[in-house]
Amino acid sequence: MGRIRYGMWCLEQSTSGVRGRARAVTGGTATAGRELLWATELSLRAMTRQAELARPEPWSDGKLLASITVFAVCALVVATVLGIGVARWAMTESNSLLFAAAGALAVGLVFLPLAYLVFASKGGNR
Incomplete structure (x- = not known):
């Protein structure tokens, strides 16, 4: 095994934990973002529907x-x-x-x- 290959293998082994944690964090963040977007969309749909159905009455x-x-x-x-x-x-x-x-x-x-x-x-x- 050459020095360059050994250096690349050693670098990969030392950064594998960091890369795995980064992948887990970005995956969790993306999932939370999708859930928030979905909840916001549902809330806006419900709010606009309720606003359309509102009928004012004299006070x-x-x-x-x-x-x-x-x-x-x-x-x-x-x-x-x-x-x-x-x-x-x-x-x-x-x-x-x-x-x-x-x-x-x-x-x-x-x-x-x-x-x-x-x-x-x-x-x-x-």
């Missing part, structure tokens, strides 16, 4: 007032978080990006139901 004055009050309080909290985050970011203080990112996420989560309410009307009544 009473008390329920409308309560919902507007809750919405106003949530908007005030979001504005406060955004104000603190932007103020800290403008002062270049550490940990300021967390507040700004949380505020931006909250604004996005507030706009999603509003966008659904605005654009969810179907053209069947026209």
Whole structure:
């Protein structure tokens, strides 16, 4: 057996454990990724189906007032978080990006139901 062949065999023997563990980790990660993708797809299908079947009904004055009050309080909290985050970011203080990112996420989560309410009307009544 030549020196090159022996060196290659020795390298293969010393790295076989690492390669086996790497294969096991990547296989497990791929399986978990496929499961998460499948669960996400099923959740989105169920959510869109439930949203299509939802039928709005008129609210009473008390329920409308309560919902507007809750919405106003949530908007005030979001504005406060955004104000603190932007103020800290403008002062270049550490940990300021967390507040700004949380505020931006909250604004996005507030706009999603509003966008659904605005654009969810179907053209069947026209």
